[in-house]
Amino acid sequence: MSPKGHSATPSTSPQIIFHISHISHINHLLQVDLLRFITCGSVDDGKSTLIGRLLYDSESVSLDVLAALEKRQASGGVVDLALLTDGLRAEREQGITIDVAYKYFTTPRRKFIITDAPGHVQYTRNMVTGASNADLAIVLVDARQGVIEQTRRHTLIAALLGIRHFVLAVNKMDLVDYDQAVFDQIAIDYAALTNHFHLPAATAIPLSALNGDNVVTRSKHLPWYTGPSLLEHLESVPSAVETTAAPRFQVQYVIRPQTPELPDYRGYAGQILSGQYRRGERVRVLPSGLESEIEAIEVNQEEVESAAAPQAVVIRLRDDLDVSRGDALVPVAAEATVTRELEATLCWMSEQPLWPGRKLLVQHHTTLTKASVSAILYKVNVHTFARVSAEQAQLNDIVRVRLKTAQPLAVDLYQENRATGSFILVDEVSGDTLAAGLVEASNSEYFTAPVQPPVAFSI
Amino acid sequence: MSTPSFDYLDRLEAEAIHILREVAGQFERPALLFSGGKDSIVLTRLAEKAFRPGRFPFPLVHVDTGHNFPEVLAYRDALAEQLGEKLIVRSVEDTIRRQRLREPMGKYPSRNPLQTYTLLETIEEFEFDACIGGARRDEEKARAKERIFSVRDEFGQWDPKRQRPELWNIYNGRIQKGENVRVFPISNWTELDVWRYIQRENIALPDIYFGHERTCVVLPSGQLLGLTEHIRLDKDDEIVTRQVRFRTVGDSTCTAAVESDAATVEDIIQDLLLAKVSERGATRLDDNISEAGMEDRKRNGYF
Numbered sequence: 077m078s079p080k081g082h083s084a085t086p087s088t089s090p091q092i093i094f095h096i097s098h099i100s101h102i103n104h105l106l107q108v109d110l111l112r113f114i115t116c117g118s119v120d121d122g123k124s125t126l127i128g129r130l131l132y133d134s135e136s137v138s139l140d141v142l143a144a145l146e147k148r149q150a151s152g153g154v155v156d157l158a159l160l161t162d163g164l165r166a167e168r169e170q171g172i173t174i175d176v177a178y179k180y181f182t183t184p185r186r187k188f189i190i191t192d193a194p195g196h197v198q199y200t201r202n203m204v205t206g207a208s209n210a211d212l213a214i215v216l217v218d219a220r221q222g223v224i225e226q227t228r229r230h231t232l233i234a235a236l237l238g239i240r241h242f243v244l245a246v247n248k249m250d251l252v253d254y255d256q257a258v259f260d261q262i263a264i265d266y267a268a269l270t271n272h273f274h275l276p277a278a279t280a281i282p283l284s285a286l287n288g289d290n291v292v293t294r295s296k297h298l299p300w301y302t303g304p305s306l307l308e309h310l311e312s313v314p315s316a317v318e319t320t321a322a323p324r325f326q327v328q329y330v331i332r333p334q335t336p337e338l339p340d341y342r343g344y345a346g347q348i349l350s351g352q353y354r355r356g357e358r359v360r361v362l363p364s365g366l367e368s369e370i371e372a373i374e375v376n377q378e379e380v381e382s383a384a385a386p387q388a389v390v391i392r393l394r395d396d397l398d399v400s401r402g403d404a405l406v407p408v409a410a411e412a413t414v415t416r417e418l419e420a421t422l423c424w425m426s427e428q429p430l431w432p433g434r435k436l437l438v439q440h441h442t443t444l445t446k447a448s449v450s451a452i453l454y455k456v457n458v459h460t461f462a463r464v465s466a467e468q469a470q471l472n473d474i475v476r477v478r479l480k481t482a483q484p485l486a487v488d489l490y491q492e493n494r495a496t497g498s499f500i501l502v503d504e505v506s507g508d509t510l511a512a513g514l515v516e517a518s519n520s521e522y523f524t525a526p527v528q529p530p531v532a533f534s535i
Numbered sequence: 536m537s538t539p540s541f542d543y544l545d546r547l548e549a550e551a552i553h554i555l556r557e558v559a560g561q562f563e564r565p566a567l568l569f570s571g572g573k574d575s576i577v578l579t580r581l582a583e584k585a586f587r588p589g590r591f592p593f594p595l596v597h598v599d600t601g602h603n604f605p606e607v608l609a610y611r612d613a614l615a616e617q618l619g620e621k622l623i624v625r626s627v628e629d630t631i632r633r634q635r636l637r638e639p640m641g642k643y644p645s646r647n648p649l650q651t652y653t654l655l656e657t658i659e660e661f662e663f664d665a666c667i668g669g670a671r672r673d674e675e676k677a678r679a680k681e682r683i684f685s686v687r688d689e690f691g692q693w694d695p696k697r698q699r700p701e702l703w704n705i706y707n708g709r710i711q712k713g714e715n716v717r718v719f720p721i722s723n724w725t726e727l728d729v730w731r732y733i734q735r736e737n738i739a740l741p742d743i744y745f746g747h748e749r750t751c752v753v754l755p756s757g758q759l760l761g762l763t764e765h766i767r768l769d770k771d772d773e774i775v776t777r778q779v780r781f782r783t784v785g786d787s788t789c790t791a792a793v794e795s796d797a798a799t800v801e802d803i804i805q806d807l808l809l810a811k812v813s814e815r816g817a818t819r820l821d822d823n824i825s826e827a828g829m830e831d832r833k834r835n836g837y838f
Contacts, residue, residue: 108542109541176680176700329586329592346556377587387549502707507711
């Protein structure tokens with residue numbers, strides 16, 4: 077069956093479709109990078125249709141998937157592109173997106189990972205989850221409604237989670253006769269919002285996901301709009317740069333072969349979370365404070381002069397120190413805060429409310445330690461971001477808390493380092509993830525003094 | 536120092552290695568489920584990158600349906616030998632005998648559903664707390680929503696409504712007794728990504744992935760199924776010999792071949808870029824049963 081038979085006609089673009097002539101480019105010439113983005117909006121805004129359109133027009137949907145969709149169309153005819161993303165049966169029955177879904181497509185320039193998160197206020201936790209990994213947010217508004225309360229909420233949550241690139245996608249332009257005045261007013265309203273909260277400026281794009289206007293190809297219905305189509309914009313936004321932040325590395329696993337050939341090999345395996353590391357660099361082990369020098373950095377068993385985030389590496393140190401999973405190796409010139417007391421923003425994700433004094437576990441990447449929430453300082457109204465007092469946190473609440481940990485953590489502020497400023501809270505008994513945590517302030521009073529000289533490690 | 540830039544495959548690789556090391560760091564008795572398919576072969580390459588010069592902190596576990604392609608079994612044994620890693624094989628045949636299960640009936644009897652029993656038995660036998668698998672989110676809609684660390688109850692069941700939120704690259708593998716975690720390090724890879732990685736890393740694969748001549752039964756759908764002794768032939772079945780290859784390697788009775796004379800990984804990538812039918816759709820007979828086919832089987836403990 078040919079997709080041409082559907083009323084959702086694919087718009088053709090030589091940039092997108094993999095013509096045979098492109099293949100050699102794809103394989104040999106271009107370095108394809110990766111962009112992760114989240115789409116924010118409710119079902120009514122046409123969010124799933126927009127994603128369906130991106131997949132469809134970039135030829136990422138295969139014939140059998142289309143055939144399965146058709147089979148479900150009661151009356152036949154128009155293929156509902158939204159059904160491409162609503163995967164679970166409960167969602168099909170209720171007609172809403174209740175969980176985070178991931179979709180993928182690749183153009184000759186980029187691989188894209190789309191995080192499709194639900195828009196309803198009762199699914200704030202899913203949106204927080206989706207935003208935690210995204211480089212960019214597409215905030216979808218209905219051209220007939222403009223900027224509404226949920227636009228504000230989605231934008232604020234995405235910004236809170238550290239997203240710096242925003243696209244304001246003004247959808248359903250076909251239903252307002254592609255009127256420039258409507259679009260301009262919405263763009264002005266949204267700019268007022270971003271200015272008020274000191275957020276990065278958004279790129280506003282008028283489009284119709286249903287008809288494919290300005291999604292992949294520029295539309296003839298919008299001659300007054302001279303900017304890029306949504307996909308053109310997504311292909312040109314700078315992708316993640318973890319390399320400019322301070323160097324951070326946590327030990328995930330200690331490699332000790334203990335073979336006759338390698339009796340003393342001791343390698344610290346982990347991912348560089350941010351920044352770059354060099355051979356010969358002086359580093360401190362946190363939280364112990366012991367100091368040593370990087371003897372070697374290995375990538376796939378080969379020694380390299382330097383390595384950078386997000387590479388997975390093995391680091392060997394000059395001295396035999398007691399270093400294990402959860403320890404951080406940080407250049408002496410770029411130290412992190414080591415603390416047992418934190419102020420953090422939490423998105424509470426459990427049905428059981430959070431009370432001050434609650435004992436739980438904090439997982440800061442590879443570090444797991446007991447902790448307690450000593451105080452709830454305030455709650456944030458997710459629509460206005462105004463602070464309101466709160467005695468407890470309920471599911472989907474965003475609260476500012478004070479946290480005490482049993483073991484010291486080597487942290488950075490979330491605003492400065494998304495990797496080391498983030499943690500999760502875990503229920504000690506069930507193991508469930510209770511909250512997402514963002515480090516907002518740290519108290520260095522508990523700083524662990526470096527131990528000098530390094531203590532020799534014995535097996 | 537200059538700012539290095541990374542290809543998307545570098546990023547996917549780094550993410551997968553990070554996930555494998557989290558398994559090693561968080562679990563007592565993990566296992567890598569090895570099917571002999573390209574995805575699990577890629578996992579072994581990633582495990583080498585994650586743990587060498589040390590040994591893998593987990594054995595390779597293969598659930599043998601008894602309907603596997605002989606080429607794949609030979610490849611499996613050779614790879615385990617070459618890696619010098621422990622290989623555990625448990626067979627569906629034994630489970631059928633022990634649990635007195637009914638052999639699947641029908642013209643093309645698939646033991647795919649019975650694999651789940653053997654897998655759960657094996658998990659119990661070795662008390663595995665984490666099983667690493669090569670499933671990808673792009674394979675199917677229900678998989679698109681599965682976490683990288685997916686907690687299963689003691690019956691191996693997946694509850695899509697009770698999934699833990701998975702934030703940043705922090706993976707929560709804390710479980711209660713009886714539960715275990717399925718871990719999918721290449722969740723974010725597509726079929727094309729896997730092939731490009733195989734090409735880049737020059738990974739050897741079982742021959743059946745490449746174009747070869749094979750005697751096949753033509754199914755009513757037009758799909759081709761390699762002829763084996765497990766298929767119950769009727770006299771009006773159409774038997775043909777074609778140049779084919781396999782896109783996925785599962786049970787030989789439920790994995791269809793596609794016509795292809797692709798001789799190299801490069802050829803396959805070109806094939807894929809032009810292909811219009813998704814991987815599971817082209818080759819899996821068992822998913823077509825119902826729209827919610829995969830979701831139902833995952834709920835019941837299927838990988």
